Amino acid sequence: MEERVLEFVKGLRGRGVPVSTAESIDALGAVAEVGLEDPEAFRASLKAALVKTRRDGAVFDELFPLYFYGLEGCGEVASPDEELLARLEEELRAMAAQNGHNPLLMLLLAGRGGEFESFIRAAAGAVGTSQLTTRMQVGMYTRRIFDSFDWERMDEDFRELQSRLRESGWSEEELAELERIYQANREALRRQVRRYVEREQARNVDRLPNSERMDRLMQRPLSTLDEQELQQMRRAVDILARKLRNKLSLREKRMRRDKLDVKATLRRNMRHGGVPFHLVLRTRRLEKVELMVLCDVSSSVARVSQFMLQFVYTLQDCLAKVRSFVFVDELGEVTSFFHEEEIERGVRRALTEAGIAYHARSDFGYVFRQFCERYLQDVGYRTYILIIGDARNNYNDPCAWALEKMRDRSKGIIWLNPETKPFWDTGDSVMSEYAPYCREVRVCRTLRDLEDTVSSII
Incomplete structure (x- = not known):
């Protein structure tokens, strides 16, 4: 049993729960004192010795059955x-x-x-x-x-x-x-x-190891995840977005440091014989981009849209402005959900409460027409439009002219398609009609693809 307890401690540490050597010894002592006759007392004694916060308690509850419960039930x-x-x-x-x-x-x-x-x-x-x-x-x-x-x-x-x-x-x-x-x-x-x-x-x-576990998650197709893996993926998205945000903040700090302007310094000090008594520094202007995200939330694409919204709003400090929309056969803005709620709750509301018909048949053409009528005037030269969808238009009018107008007003359109390229333009897919108006069209099936896209925009 001591070996199993130590394996359990190692599992807790692997999931980010801090357990010291002294706490491990306390856990072994508690187990020896309580014994195995009463399973609830055994579990409570381990939890008292190893858990210090509510978050750690949730990880303990998740891992405990994997190490100690028998199979009778x-x-x-x-x-x-x-x-x-x-x-x-x-x-x-x-x-x-x-x-x-x-x-x-x-x-x-x-x-x-x-x-x-x-x-x-x-x-x-x-x-x-x-x-x-x-x-x-x-x-x-x-x-x-x-x-x-x-x-x-x-x-x-x-x-x-x-x-x-x-x-x-x-x-x-x-x-x-x-x-x-x-x-x-x-x-x-x-x-x-x-x-x-x-x-x-x-x-x-x-x-x-945490790095290997993260790498495996990054490569898993989002459409194949079960409920347990979805929970792990949500945590991974949050960790990844925060790391990217910290990296960007560090880069911004470096860019804000003024650099010596050699030519201007020499000109200013001509009266001193070229001796640089007065230095002239060059200030670099930092310009953050604006982002408008259009997410297809039909059943075939909803999971990719869900993680993209979580990713983008975790990074919103690195952007000048973020506006988000969801659509199936009509467009609904969900930006306010993320101002009023925590990010995870905002994502859930975006997937259920946007005031659109979630179980309708996709109509990209009508959605792009709606965007041009309602929101095109808000698009500026710093605005990227990010579209997540499979371009399966159910044989409706694709209205490619609307996407062209969106391209002309914006800094660029980036389209993420969760289908692999062999499936583009098969059946009711009209990807080739939209691609000429996009700055980039990418396959996006994994968390790695999402990270690469957001990094390239920022």
Whole structure:
């Protein structure tokens, strides 16, 4: 258990929870004092020793089940009644004396699901789970571990047991009940194997260095993330945006430092024979850009738009002005949501409360016409227009002339498309009609793509 506690401490540190050596020793002492009889007391003692803030408490609650909870609660197991179980165990002992013992078969028929974990751990050790790092591998490893139990032999042993029981006078109803228990607990074991593999995958990810974990997240397509990975991605976006903001602030400080203007200094000091008694410094003017973000929030693109809004508003101090819009078949401005709320809450409102039909069919042409009618006068020479969408226009009029007017008024249009280039101009996509009016058209499927785009604008 000490080894498991130390692994847990290492996992907490990997997720940014500060745990000192003294606190680790306190945790080991608390565990030794409390013991394992009362799971809640065990958990509370560890939390008291290791957690200092509310944020750390949330990480503790997320990781604790990965390191300490057993698998008994992963699915209901079927069990025979006491009389049937006693008769079954007697027959199994007689069969083991003749043909050898099959302990897993006995657990399956007796319904002792709490003891499955030892078999699962042994099978996982033989298969090896050290390379299990992504959710997409969970199904493959589950199948490998489950198949390693040699179900062909297990079924043969069960059929032999049924024959012995039939000869011993068991009724067909009792044999049918035993068959039902065997099949039900076999499926329960499969569910527990999958839960074990999911736990190991999460633990393996937590063992990765922060830099490697961040790099993996940066390369994952946003459309493939599950709910747990979405939470990790939101934290990653915040960390990444803050790092970029700090880098930009440092660059601005360097740029604000006045530099010596050699020619002007020489001219001013001609009366002193060229001796530079009076220095002339050149002041560099810093001009921040304005940004208008148009986000397609139809189901195929909403996730990319969600993270772009979070990214942009975390960096808004580095921009002169940010205005944001969402659209499907009509345009809605959501800039005020981010003035009134925290960024995460503002993003949620933008995806649900913009006053547009979120489940309509996309119409880029009408949206661009709306933008020209309502907001084109607000676009200036410092304004970048950032459009996130797949350009699938449902065979409506693309109104490319409207995008041309937007280009002529702005510093440039940058279009981010979550589809890869082979899919552009297939079906109802009109990407080639919009591309000539864009300063850049990029594929944007990962967090790395978002970072590169925002960095290039700023």
